[in-house]
Amino acid sequence: MAAPTCAKAEPTPEAIAAFNAYVKTVESRLAQQHQSRDGFLAPPLTPQEEKRLHQGELIIEPITPVTGSALPGALLHDWRGTAFAPGATVADFERLMKNISAYPQYFAPEVLQAKLLTQQGDRLQAFMRVRQHHVITVVMDTTYDITFSRLDAQHGYSLSRSTKISEIESPGAAAEHTVPAGEEHGFLWRQNTYWTYEEGDGGLYMQIESVSLSRSVPTGLGWIVQPFIEKIPRESLEFTLRSTCNALRK
Numbered sequence: 001m002a003a004p005t006c007a008k009a010e011p012t013p014e015a016i017a018a019f020n021a022y023v024k025t026v027e028s029r030l031a032q033q034h035q036s037r038d039g040f041l042a043p044p045l046t047p048q049e050e051k052r053l054h055q056g057e058l059i060i061e062p063i064t065p066v067t068g069s070a071l072p073g074a075l076l077h078d079w080r081g082t083a084f085a086p087g088a089t090v091a092d093f094e095r096l097m098k099n100i101s102a103y104p105q106y107f108a109p110e111v112l113q114a115k116l117l118t119q120q121g122d123r124l125q126a127f128m129r130v131r132q133h134h135v136i137t138v139v140m141d142t143t144y145d146i147t148f149s150r151l152d153a154q155h156g157y158s159l160s161r162s163t164k165i166s167e168i169e170s171p172g173a174a175a176e177h178t179v180p181a182g183e184e185h186g187f188l189w190r191q192n193t194y195w196t197y198e199e200g201d202g203g204l205y206m207q208i209e210s211v212s213l214s215r216s217v218p219t220g221l222g223w224i225v226q227p228f229i230e231k232i233p234r235e236s237l238e239f240t241l242r243s244t245c246n247a248l249r250k
Contacts, residue, residue, distance in 0.1 A: 011189045014072040015071040018076070019190055030209075034149070040151070050201070054084055059082045059083075060234060062234070063079065063080055071213075077233040080237075081208050082241075084201075084206070085245045086202060086203040093156070097195070101114060106244075111130055112130065114127065117143070124145075124147075125144070125145055127142070128142050132188075140167055142166075144160045145160070145161050145163055154198060155197075157196045158195045165188055187232075189214060190213035191210065191212040204248070206241065208240060212233055
């Protein structure tokens with residue numbers, strides 16, 4: 001099912017301000033966290049969690065409520081996930097993540113197209129056409145500013161901020177077009193992604209935190225839209241972690 005015909009939506013100034021303020025606290029916390037090898041991952045992993053990760057499990061946790069934090073006309077989602085890739089290194093991870101043009105190979109079917117727009121050292125700008133599906137299917141063209149940094153050779157982190165997200169109508173068809181701003185359905189307005197990764201125990205621990213802003217659930221269409229808005233943040237995080245682990249094994 002394609003995106004339904006429902007009330008158009010755009011983020012209110014209050015929602016954008018609240019999202020930006022929340023992101024500022026997240027980035028401040030991560031900046032403090034990344035200053036030391038101790039507690040480089042947060043929260044520190046317990047022996048039981050390390051065992052689960054070594055067995056191939058993912059640890060996924062909501063930082064905001066599962067249904068998202070309510071803002072004026074919007075929902076803010078913050079999820080964190082952790083995985084372990086045996087035999088992988090910081091250099092392997094960064095080589096994979098900087099190879100933007102290969103994303104459709106490593107992150108299919110979610111990433112349909114990808115290309116590097118600009119690069120200056122560890123600062124990149126990337127374009128991606130992404131597909132998200134849960135009952136309904138939504139295709140979006142997105143651009144991100146991405147920065148990679150390291151504490152040392154065994155500890156690294158990256159920051160990715162969306163700079164543009166556009167909903168695509170009839171993707172792949174002759175009638176394909178970008179939905180004009182202000183007429184979009186608001187399934188995703190903002191998305192920031194933060195990776196933290198460190199070598200240890202013969203592999204690489206990887207932690208991703210994703211903060212996103214979407215519309216609130218429209219009255220009368222909750223049965224269609226609510227599962228998408230509430231479940232996509234977690235499912236997308238799981239997919240990204242699993243796909244990254246699989247790509248690092250190749």
